[in-house]
Amino acid sequence: MDASEGMITSVENIDWESHLAERTHRMKSSVIRELLKLTMVPDIISFAGGLPAPELFPIREFDEACHHVLQNEGERALQYGPTEGHRPLKEFLAEKMSKYGIWVELENILMVSGSQQGLDLIGKLFIDPGTSIISSRPTYLGAIQAWNAYQAHFCTVPLDDDGMCVDELPSLLDANPDSRFIYVLPNFHNPAGITMPIDRRKRLVEIARQYDLAIIEDDPYGELRYEGEDITPIFRLAPERTIYLSTFSKTLAPGIRLAWIVAPKPIIQRLVQAKQGADLHTSMFIQMIANDICKRGILRQHVKRLRQVYEQRRDTMLDALAEHMPAETSWTHPKGGLFLWASTPDQIDTRVFLEKATAAKVAYVPGFAFYPDEKGGSHSMRLNFSNAREEMINEGIYRMGIAMKKELAGG
Amino acid sequence: MDASEGMITSVENIDWESHLAERTHRMKSSVIRELLKLTMVPDIISFAGGLPAPELFPIREFDEACHHVLQNEGERALQYGPTEGHRPLKEFLAEKMSKYGIWVELENILMVSGSQQGLDLIGKLFIDPGTSIISSRPTYLGAIQAWNAYQAHFCTVPLDDDGMCVDELPSLLDANPDSRFIYVLPNFHNPAGITMPIDRRKRLVEIARQYDLAIIEDDPYGELRYEGEDITPIFRLAPERTIYLSTFSKTLAPGIRLAWIVAPKPIIQRLVQAKQGADLHTSMFIQMIANDICKRGILRQHVKRLRQVYEQRRDTMLDALAEHMPAETSWTHPKGGLFLWASTPDQIDTRVFLEKATAAKVAYVPGFAFYPDEKGGSHSMRLNFSNAREEMINEGIYRMGIAMKKELAGG
Numbered sequence: 001m002d003a004s005e006g007m008i009t010s011v012e013n014i015d016w017e018s019h020l021a022e023r024t025h026r027m028k029s030s031v032i033r034e035l036l037k038l039t040m041v042p043d044i045i046s047f048a049g050g051l052p053a054p055e056l057f058p059i060r061e062f063d064e065a066c067h068h069v070l071q072n073e074g075e076r077a078l079q080y081g082p083t084e085g086h087r088p089l090k091e092f093l094a095e096k097m098s099k100y101g102i103w104v105e106l107e108n109i110l111m112v113s114g115s116q117q118g119l120d121l122i123g124k125l126f127i128d129p130g131t132s133i134i135s136s137r138p139t140y141l142g143a144i145q146a147w148n149a150y151q152a153h154f155c156t157v158p159l160d161d162d163g164m165c166v167d168e169l170p171s172l173l174d175a176n177p178d179s180r181f182i183y184v185l186p187n188f189h190n191p192a193g194i195t196m197p198i199d200r201r202k203r204l205v206e207i208a209r210q211y212d213l214a215i216i217e218d219d220p221y222g223e224l225r226y227e228g229e230d231i232t233p234i235f236r237l238a239p240e241r242t243i244y245l246s247t248f249s250k251t252l253a254p255g256i257r258l259a260w261i262v263a264p265k266p267i268i269q270r271l272v273q274a275k276q277g278a279d280l281h282t283s284m285f286i287q288m289i290a291n292d293i294c295k296r297g298i299l300r301q302h303v304k305r306l307r308q309v310y311e312q313r314r315d316t317m318l319d320a321l322a323e324h325m326p327a328e329t330s331w332t333h334p335k336g337g338l339f340l341w342a343s344t345p346d347q348i349d350t351r352v353f354l355e356k357a358t359a360a361k362v363a364y365v366p367g368f369a370f371y372p373d374e375k376g377g378s379h380s381m382r383l384n385f386s387n388a389r390e391e392m393i394n395e396g397i398y399r400m401g402i403a404m405k406k407e408l409a410g411g
Numbered sequence: 412m413d414a415s416e417g418m419i420t421s422v423e424n425i426d427w428e429s430h431l432a433e434r435t436h437r438m439k440s441s442v443i444r445e446l447l448k449l450t451m452v453p454d455i456i457s458f459a460g461g462l463p464a465p466e467l468f469p470i471r472e473f474d475e476a477c478h479h480v481l482q483n484e485g486e487r488a489l490q491y492g493p494t495e496g497h498r499p500l501k502e503f504l505a506e507k508m509s510k511y512g513i514w515v516e517l518e519n520i521l522m523v524s525g526s527q528q529g530l531d532l533i534g535k536l537f538i539d540p541g542t543s544i545i546s547s548r549p550t551y552l553g554a555i556q557a558w559n560a561y562q563a564h565f566c567t568v569p570l571d572d573d574g575m576c577v578d579e580l581p582s583l584l585d586a587n588p589d590s591r592f593i594y595v596l597p598n599f600h601n602p603a604g605i606t607m608p609i610d611r612r613k614r615l616v617e618i619a620r621q622y623d624l625a626i627i628e629d630d631p632y633g634e635l636r637y638e639g640e641d642i643t644p645i646f647r648l649a650p651e652r653t654i655y656l657s658t659f660s661k662t663l664a665p666g667i668r669l670a671w672i673v674a675p676k677p678i679i680q681r682l683v684q685a686k687q688g689a690d691l692h693t694s695m696f697i698q699m700i701a702n703d704i705c706k707r708g709i710l711r712q713h714v715k716r717l718r719q720v721y722e723q724r725r726d727t728m729l730d731a732l733a734e735h736m737p738a739e740t741s742w743t744h745p746k747g748g749l750f751l752w753a754s755t756p757d758q759i760d761t762r763v764f765l766e767k768a769t770a771a772k773v774a775y776v777p778g779f780a781f782y783p784d785e786k787g788g789s790h791s792m793r794l795n796f797s798n799a800r801e802e803m804i805n806e807g808i809y810r811m812g813i814a815m816k817k818e819l820a821g822g
Contacts, residue, residue, distance in 0.1 A: 014651060016677045019591055019625060021539045021561075027684045051491055059485035066477035074470035078664035080462055113524055113668075117690040124560060128432045145688040149535060150432075180430055214430060240425060253489035255695040257524075266427045273438045277556040278689070279528040284666040286694060 022129070026148040038358060045396030046363040050190070050338055051387040056309060057253050058293070058302050065292035073288060081284035083272050085111025085260070089291040093260055096294075100222070101236040102244065107265050110272060113282045114257040115220055115247040119146035121274045122181075122216060122243060125267070127152045132176040135183040136164040138341075138370030138377055140190045140218065143183055154372035155179065161332075163189060163196030166204045173211045181214040181243075182207075186234060188221040188337025191370045191382035195335055198231050205238040214267075215242045220250050220259075221337035223303050226311035228335050235262060243267060248290055250338065250386075251303050256286050310338070310386050316393045317385040324401030326408055331383075338386040341367075343379055347408055350381045360403040362396045433540070437559040449769060456807030457774040461601070461749055462798040467720060468664050469704070469713050476703035484699060492695035494687050495679075496522025496671070500702040504671055507705075511633070512647040513655065518676050521683060524693045525668040526631055526658040530557035532685045533592075533627060533654060536678070538563045543587040546594040547575040549752075549781030549788055551601045551629065554594055565783035566590065572743075574600060574607035577615045584622045592625040592654075593618075597645060599632040599748025602781045602793035606746055609642050616649040625678075626653045631661050631670075632748035634714050637722035639746050646673060654678060659701055661749065661797075662714050667697050721749070721797050727804045728796040735812030737819055742794075749797040752778075754790055758819055761792045771814040773807045 069077050090109045112118045119142060127133065127150035137156035155176050157168040164184055173179055186196040208215050217234045235244040247259035261271060293299055314334065321331055328345035344350060350366040357363060367377020385393060480488050501520045523529045530553060538561035548567035566587050568579040575595055584590055597607040619626050628645045646655040658670035672682060704710055725745065732742055739756035755761060761777035768774060778788025796804060
């Protein structure tokens with residue numbers, strides 16, 4: 001064999017794009033991730049990611065849990081497991097969700113490798129090329145990315161202070177009669193930080209029933225409420241047609257990639273088939289560690305702590321915005337979650353302004369990233385308040401304010 | 412709210428199937444998994460799964476690795492990570508693969524959540540509804556399942572003692588000019604246990620170049636060789652067009668769901684986009700644990716031990732087959748891996764016979780499960796020799812022999 005064998009050389013220039021499936025034309029690298037690369041400069045204060053506060057991770061408790069699991073059930077933890085998920089963990093989740101009025105059996109639950117996988121499997125199940133699906137605009141970037149890969153046709157309604165404007169749905173649905181589901185983030189919407197009140201949830205359910213549509217209820221932050229009372233989940237209002245998603249990413253740790261789906265049994269059975277083909281099953285080891293942590297009451301204590309810290313960080317950001325931002329700016333007041341949504345004066349295009357913000361060592365996600373057609377959000381930005389410490393939040397918003405005022409004054 | 416709210420009742424009987432995407436008609440629950448349920452009866456000896464020997468898992472080493480990782484890099488391990496994978500682990504893999512003549516940079520490697528995810532992402536990238544793809548018959552069940560979900564058109568060539576009959580490829584490719592890739596398992600083929608010699612690998616590469624096709628080289632068992640010399644990987648022969656898959660599932664533990672893909676950079680970039688939408692990234696915690704284990708030299712030692720034990724188990728199964736099976740039966744002699752492929756007399760349909768085998772407390776996977784069209788393999792079965800201890804292998808094959816002789820004698 002000559003020495004060049006095994007080296008990828010430029011001799012053979014294959015036109016890979018011509019070998020790929022249609023859907024790849026719709027698949028782009030996540031704008032967030034690409035932008036995050038731009039913002040990875042020293043000393044930057046980033047409000048761009050959706051990252052939990054790493055200094056709060058229950059590291060010691062994880063270490064204990066790993067030791068327990070490996071010592072007591074090591075062979076099971078390291079072996080192949082059932083696609084449906086680890087039963088003891090599903091029992092814990094069924095019990096936990098009953099406090100929110102979601103009463104289900106284990107056959108209504110599927111463990112997945114993060115909520116993103118839930119969105120992907122839902123896309124695989126429901127979306128043919130060109131299938132219409134309904135979301136708010138703006139909506140969660142990860143859902144856009146997951147469903148673009150299935151060539152979905154996004155039909156959108158705007159948000160107001162109470163979330164998705166559901167009264168606009170009937171005319172949209174009449175115009176798109178092949179629609180398959182409505183995607184909502186009723187608690188502390190990503191990116192907008194808005195929560196949907198009970199009356200609007202009920203109206204949404206009425207419409208879904210009238211048009212015989214599934215509802216995808218994405219609820220990653222429901223437990224991270226800093227004020228007000230819990231609102232009945234849509235799943236409870238329409239358990240026959242709701243596919244509910246939640247995750248350990250924000251309450252425990254995103255690095256373990258663990259989430260779950262609750263849905264009618266025929267849908268879970270179909271999701272199990274899809275998951276078999278997608279990754280066989282979610283790591284048994286990870287599920288057993290999470291179960292150990294949950295059973296010892298650590299999750300509950302930890303969420304309590306997160307609520308305290310994140311509430312303070314939210315308040316710090318709200319105060320800093322009031323102090324430092326130009327007068328023509330506004331923002332939402334989230335009652336929970338990780339994000340708020342700020343609106344800038346017309347002269348500021350947040351996509352263009354990002355370069356100046358980055359130069360001023362502060363980062364955010366420009367609003368356009370949350371619009372399926374990328375048309376919209378030019379004067380909006382998503383700001384995360386969970387990741388940075390309070391002094392950094394203050395400093396970062398100060399930097400943003402200075403940069404924005406400079407921009408408004410003509411650069 | 413009345414008490415029935417939140418309960419899934421049968422009042423609303425939704426016809427879910429009419430709400431689902433076209434592709435779901437091709438998605439079926441894995442035959443293996445459904446059959447495994449049938450065989451989950453007490454005292455059964457199962458040769459059906461592809462499970463490693465659980466008593467050999469390096470449990471103590473995992474415990475140490477968890478402790479190291481959490482103590483030294485806990486915040487990083489539990490946080491979101493890059494889609495591309497954990498760089499130190501990729502460095503280890505690049506170094507390791509160089510021993511097999513695969514010389515690559517980190518940008519040629521993507522970490523995935525098990526090889527099954529690799530197959531799914533490849534499907535997402537390459538397969539439109541009706542796209543032709545080339546495999547052997549029989550072929551790996553998980554690939555059939557992954558690519559059925561993308562509505563692939565499987566075009567197959569038979570296997571002989573040297574693997575895929577590549578000389579039949581040109582006429583098949585002429586008849587299916589839209590074919591996108593050739594899928595091969597050159598080392599210790601699943602299910603057949605056959606290894607492809609170097610000359611045939613070279614011929615395969617020639618044909619792939621002539622027809623400008625990608626090659627998917629699935630190599631989960633390459634390190635588990637019990638006799639003979641390593642054979643040059645196809646990736647080394649055609650690095651410009653080969654997508655190589657390998658995994659920690661058989662060498663370390665399947666419960667961690669960790670594998671990797673090696674491919675030309677443009678393909679890795681596209682796979683990264685697909686993975687972002689599919690599950691964001693593979694667990695950082697898991698990748699860092701694997702890295703810790705690999706760096707301490709444990710993987711190498713462990714694979715050495717697996718080779719010794721699995722070689723003995725293979726030999727035990729070969730001897731037991733010779734002793735107990737009816738005279739008209741034959742089987743392959745794998746030089747590595749986890750499986751052998753047995754052929755039964757014409758009177759025995761392995762799909763039908765499974766019930767009798769299960770009654771006799773022994774299980775296998777019937778051959779039809781490995782045929783994309785389920786036509787074929789009626790007189791074949793896959794037998795796993797890695798999971799059961801030697802005395803159980805003996806006893807299981809004894810039971811199988813008795814049951815088969817009884818069947819041949821007219822039940």
